[in-house]
Amino acid sequence: MSRLFLPALALATLAFSLAGPAQGQNRSAQNQPSQPAAVQDPNAMAWRSGPEAAEIERRVEALLAQMTLDEKIGQLNLTGRGDGFDPQWVATGRSGAIMNFIDPREVRRLQDLARTSRLQIPLIIGLDAIHGFATYFPQPIGQAATFDPKLIELAAYWTARESRAAGVNWTFAPMVDLTRDPRWGRVFEGAGEDVHLASVVAAARVRGYHRGGVATSVKHFAGYGEAEAGRDYNSVWIPLSKLLDRHVPPFQAAIAAGAFTAMTSLSAMNGMPATADRGLLTDLLKGRLGFRGFVVSDFASIEELIKHGVAADGAEAARKALLAGVDMDMFSGLYIQHLADEVRAERVPVAAIDEAVRRILRVKFHMGLFEAAPVDPAATAGLLITPPARAAALAVAREAMVLLKNDGDILPIRPDVRSIAVVGALAMVDEDWQYGDNVGLPRIRRSTVQAELARHLGPQVRISAHSGFTTQCGIELAEREATLAAARAADLIVAVLGEECEFMGESASRTRLDLPGVQGELLNDLIATGKPVVLVLKTGRPLVLTDIAARVPAIIQSFHLGSEGRVAIGEVLTGRVNPSGKLPMSMPRSVGQIPVYYDHLPTGRPQIKHERYESSFIDERNEPLFPFGFGLSYTRFTLDQLVLDQARVPLAGTIVGSVRITNAGARDGREVVQVYLRQRVGSRSRPVRELKAFEKVTLAAGASQTVRFAVPVEALAFHDDQGRRRLEPGLYDVFVGTDSRASLAATVEVGE
Secondary structure, three states, X not given: OOOOEOOHHHHHHOOOOOOXXXXXXXXXXXXXXXXXXXXXXXXXXXXXXXXXXXXXXXXXXXXXXXXXXHHHHHHOEEEEOOOOOOOHHHHOOOOOEEEOOXXXXXXXXXXXXXXXXXXXXXXXXXXXXXXXOOOEOOOHHXXXXXXXXXXXXXXXXXXXXHHHHOOOOEEOOOEOOOOOOOOOHHHHHOOOOOHHHHHHHHHHHHHHHHHOOOEEEEEEEOOHHHOHHHOOOOOEOOOHHHHHHHHOHHHHHHHHOOOOEEEEOOOEEOOEEXXXXXXXXXHHHHHHOOOOOEEEOOOOOOOHHHHHOOXXXXXXXXXXXXXHOOOEEEOOOHHHHHHHHHHHXXXXXXXXXXXHHHHHXXXXXXXXXXXXXXXXXXXXXXXXXXXXXXXXXXXXXXXXXXXXXXXHHOOOOOOOOOEEEEEOHHHOOOOOOOOOOOOOOOOOOOOOHHHHHHHHHOOOOEXXXXXXXXXXXXXXXXXXXXXXXXXXXOOEEEEXXXXXXXXXXXXXXXXXXXXXXXXXXXXXXXXXXXXXEEEEEEOOOOOOOHHHHOOOOEEEEOOOOOOOHHHHHHHHHOOOOOOOOOOOOOEOOOHHHOOOOOOOOOOXXXXXXXXXXXXXXXXXXXXXXXXXXXXXXXXXXXXXXXXXXXXXXEOOOEEEEEEEEEEOOOOOEEEEEEEEEEEOOOOOOXXXXXXXXXXXXXXXXXXXXXXXXXXXXXXXXEEXXXXXXXXXXXXXXXXXXXXXXXXXXXXXXXXX
């Protein structure tokens, strides 16, 4: 029995015990390699406590008392690589942080310059180390698909270790925006649609980054992922109750895990740009949530207050942002340009400047920057792309793949297959998609899907590879007839298709969610050959696969898997690894369904008989093509014997129960046991079900295991329209299963 993961805020209240000796605890070395362990890093960061924290506060105040107004404002200024960067800003104390420097020699020079300034305050060195630095891991949404917090923490840990080796000590991650619209290009940066999973992932990533020696910036506060129409930077409208129930908990989990900084949203919520929203940044984040770190604007978002129409000029934008609670200005330069004049004009009190500086200095002390040894450029290369980092990247990639369809058990590749045509530029040696290209870093010589299949299947299987496109972008066909001829001659076609180039990421919103460019055209031609097609998708978001799923017997959703992705794909296709990933977002049947998510509210006219005057579409089904939490395996799991310890639990108590899971198939494998709850009757409509706990278990073929779960009743609370937290007695249904359609059910009464 293993415990189920709950939000970091609730972990201290839980207790777990083994129900009995579980069978099948030892995973097959060939089928599912063990996860590499992380070692403790000497640069590990955490908020200090007790006398040490008190001493830091004394040092902050002593340093603050020595600072001139210009030096104070300099600490609020974040700038970095670009045409206008002047290193003398560092030497004269006019910059508290810099970003986008990755050459350790440059980082060393700039930190040395900071040590020559009058007060010798070290720099924070920031970078978008989102899912890797030199060794790349699966995209964050792919990491979430593992449903394994230990692996997610491991990915962040090694990303931090490599970043710190180059002198970077701050990352603009994790993004914890709840995402329910796959049209939004930044879907890949988050953990999907569910607040519980997002909270677990947020805490795991913060812990990992900090253990590896890099401070985090949890983002984007708040509601950025709910942009209207999925169009990046667009406005959002979120009632207070929904904000507190859906969008705030992942931030709470990140803060509880020790996040040092937070970044504002680029959007306006309910008519107020986040960067100027004092109620959001000061009252809620710093006040109600108790955040003690500093708030940084997103890139030039202070200047964008002018375009939002809430500031007439740069001076007003700077004033509004600071008084709202933005402590550090990223790249607009407006704090440096205007805050001193605003103070002299008595439009900004010195106390407001001091509070922002105090928060920044506090973070620098708790990060250990004043005592940190300078980066050693000569040692950097030897600390990048190490065997342990690559082993970690492979471990995460193996479990990030989601098997969506496997009709006729076409996978793993059967022994009678004697020829395979691998098609698609994304299967070739071109580097896998990554958030940013850190120019000058060493790179892994990556394999190809063809090479990995050949390695596992041996010379008796003839494997050919055909790009099919001029580039990995997939917007222009290449050698079409030769590709189709090879496909016709093969026993099996493996098509590796998806999103690359400008089709995902920031400012990459889409109105259509089909395969980009002419990839769909080539896939149709491959299907028309009559040969079985295995589709491996490398995307940054869920696509609409309704037509494809009806015609392709096997589909693997891999997102983008990072440096070791093609190795992992080869292992899964050949059965060396049994896929165990689960969807962190529902996959829609059509764009017209969006948003489609599992924890929706009930309606007075639910779809029951598929008749008129029910809440339904006339041209499409209500449910998604593949639901949240879904993912197949090469083996078969069953759940039974759901038992709750108590039929009645007090409001201050915990709902405790157990369920038996059995591997009823012929292969060892891993499965995610998912626990959902529903309040039957409340003071307001409540979601039809909500994920409250999950656990990923490993079982040998034929083995069974009893998994115990514990959900604090306080996790069932919600907020009303005034932002008041409510926890109501009554009947609650408990559902357990392997995706959000979980049907194994029990009922518990929660009492006063």
